[in-house]
Amino acid sequence: MTEFGKDLSVAETPIPGLLVIELPVHGDPRGWFKENWQREKLLALGVPDLRVVQNNISFNNDVGTTRGIHAEPWDKFVSVAHGSIFGAWVDLRAGDTFGQTFTAELGPDRAVVVPRGVGNSYQSLAPDTVYTYLVTDHWSAESDYTFLNLADETVAIDWPIPLDQCEISDKDRQHPPLSAVTPFTPRRALVVGANGQLGRALRAALDGQEHVDFADIDTLDITEDLSQARPWRQYDTIINAAAYTAVDRAETLEGRAAAWRVNVEAVANLARVATEHRLTLVHISSDYVFDGTTEIHVEDEPLTPLGVYGQTKAAGDLIASTVPQHYILRTSWVIGDGSNFVRTMASLAERGVDPRVVDDQHGRLTFSQDLAEAIVHLISGDAPYGVYNVSNDGPVLSWAQIARRVFELCGHDPERVTPVTTEAYYANVDGPVSPRPTHSTLDLAKIRRTGFTPLDADIALQNYLARC
Template sequence: MSDLKITETSIPGLLVVDLPVHGDNRGWFKENWQREKMVAAGLPDFGPVQNSIAYNAAVGTTRGFHAEPWDKFVSVASGRIFGAWVDLREGHSFGAVFTIELGPDRAVFVPRGVGNSYQTLEADTVYAYLVNDHWSPDAEYSFLNLADETAGVDWPIPLAEAVLSEKDRAHPRLADVASVPPRRTLILGADGQLGRALRAELGTAAHLEYVTRADFDITAPGPRHWRDYGTIINAAAYTAVDAAETAQGRADAWAVNASGPAALARIAAANGINLVHVSSDYVFDGDSELYDEESALSPLGVYGQSKAAGDLAVQTAPRHYIVRTSWVIGDGGNFVRTMASLAERGIHPRVVHDQRGRLTFASDLARGIRHLLDTGAPFGTYDLTGSGEPAAWSDIAREVFALSGHDPVRVTPVSTAEYYADAAGPIAPRPRNSVLDLAKIEGTGFAAADWRRSLREYLVPDDR
């Protein structure tokens, strides 16, 4: 009896699983699928939803190459089969081949888009497969001809003597195969500062789907074939901090920042999707000098409370990244653009001096999100802001004035209480300190840019 062992192959993601088989004079027994043990050994937690069984009476019965739009765990119940796989996914491994014999003591995990084929070596062979999507006649496959010369599979039983379907005989050669694209990525909030930065960072490949509030209602996600999606990036948010203190604003903030992420978390959990959710420094009260990912949530106002609720909801999705940030600056209206405009117009602004933090440029935030996804960093919460020495809003305003060629003394520092003393409408409480600890994301190999350097590049793009 062998131990449970999982071995990588020459095709990325295709895994061979050696299964312990317990035998005696009565026959044998095996645990064909045991989630806890297999995931601990290195098998993806792929979430099977359907179990199918294939029976082949004759030796030489051959099926394939079918690249299906789901992941698949294939094992033998009786007999032996020769398995062959060809990678039909877009990318550097397209066309890679792997073959192996399978019996009751060996199974194979086949990732979505890898063409699989099986040839029976014994009569009355039975093999089973678990898949993580329900079979549908509308499912889109890619196929490869079993006799493709490029793949060059050395079939134990020559195809001329094998039992094949007419469809399998007619499938295209590798040069004519439509490669399988990656699972789709849905980016919400595509018209915001971060959304535009994500478009610049990720590009416009066919599998990337950018949607705005007009296209997609986060509070009531419509029907989609969610198994086609591998990642959802939620860059949508209600950010009108002061308006959130009104009756209508409170309802809107909770709908977008809490109920919406909860709906996305349910979808992600049910379909094995990576969910990236952008959080805020406003989930803290600002009374500590530094906040890390384990700091207790302590929001002051409605906006912060709704964002904290959204964070808690997203944590229910097994494959989640909560990216907590602060003071985002990108392509659109923001504090830096406002200060630069005031400087140009000769206005002497009053800016608060008792709120400290770091600017986060949307391009850096988008780069960090891509880093987490591309490196497969452990799921969880990550703080992500610009690096460097924290500063007050008034300090930042003065740097904007100086970089724009204006006298920074024109900026007058005032307290938050003084600044809002004459405000006509409701004013949300602000955290006094918004400095986030970057150690965790830096531990994954990501280096956030110094916010002062990014500010200079933002305002003086030719001075790099």
């Protein structure tokens, strides 16, 4: 029987992501009314934004009509418009909860969010039952589906009406037992720019995860139309680790065009695909989107880029932010596998070269391994979408101070490093020089609130040099 006047509430179940929603139903002698899906209220209670594309209705003539168990490659919001059902759900996703079951009766006053890969089934408990479900994708023959037999003895669903007394389709009777079910695989993630410093760190961080694909310029040109480049229905995340980072060359005619092509046009291509297919886009930004007049930068600081590189990164940020599900990670002074400042200083120290190093630009190093771990943390947790500053933690230093620390850790006299101003350092450089932010330090409070603790930069530096 429908219960009138209850408060809207959401409860978790033993199946991760399967949520039971108590719906307020308002009745009088004429009948009743309910808000079946009220996005703003449900999101405030922690229900994911399903962004449904289709509404399906199943009418069931008789008591005992039984359907399922079907696991489909989309999320569903299931409710009842008339009558009541006994619902049974089985987790058919690969993982520790494979085979976990949950059952509940649903009437007009109760609904369920069913995640992709969780088997859905029900038995009508009243005549003329109307079962309705909102879905997040359109049916496609290319999609993967998984089925489980209604009478499987392993999950042992306690059906109110014995199955031999029920109306069941021949197809549903022939579904396999749990022992023969191939677990539903996760949607795939795609890392682009997989051969750069961050891309190689992501390869290490995601090593062994079969659902992750890696692409570089030779296998996927993100500056071209991407609409048919991949079977995007099979993906849920794109991590954009590709970028044009030659900041001085970006000030030349050819470099400017290349920077805009990679840092802006390619981001627009990725954003278009992510929006159309409801994917999460992870985009890597830079401290160069700021002019550096503020000593510590927060996420919502207005964009004030100085040079072409910074301008293209700022434009890319704005494009990426239009994707409903996005993480923009703003970082600084990245050090990883490949040619970089730390390796250069260590090499100079070993070769007996005494460098002049800029002492009036201040910030923190970001080691690509730690940046990759921050990305994995965000996409695998429940962190809200948006912009996050990510660097290593610790004292704010100049490039010259970092160079001296590298010399010291490599067993050389740090006094061999001569601090100079930016103006003096570039005084005799032949060719265009991009303006640099004076202050590149990023406030890390927001990423910490998600449960991620950035590693101290000096500890990360020691670990990095130990591996070199």
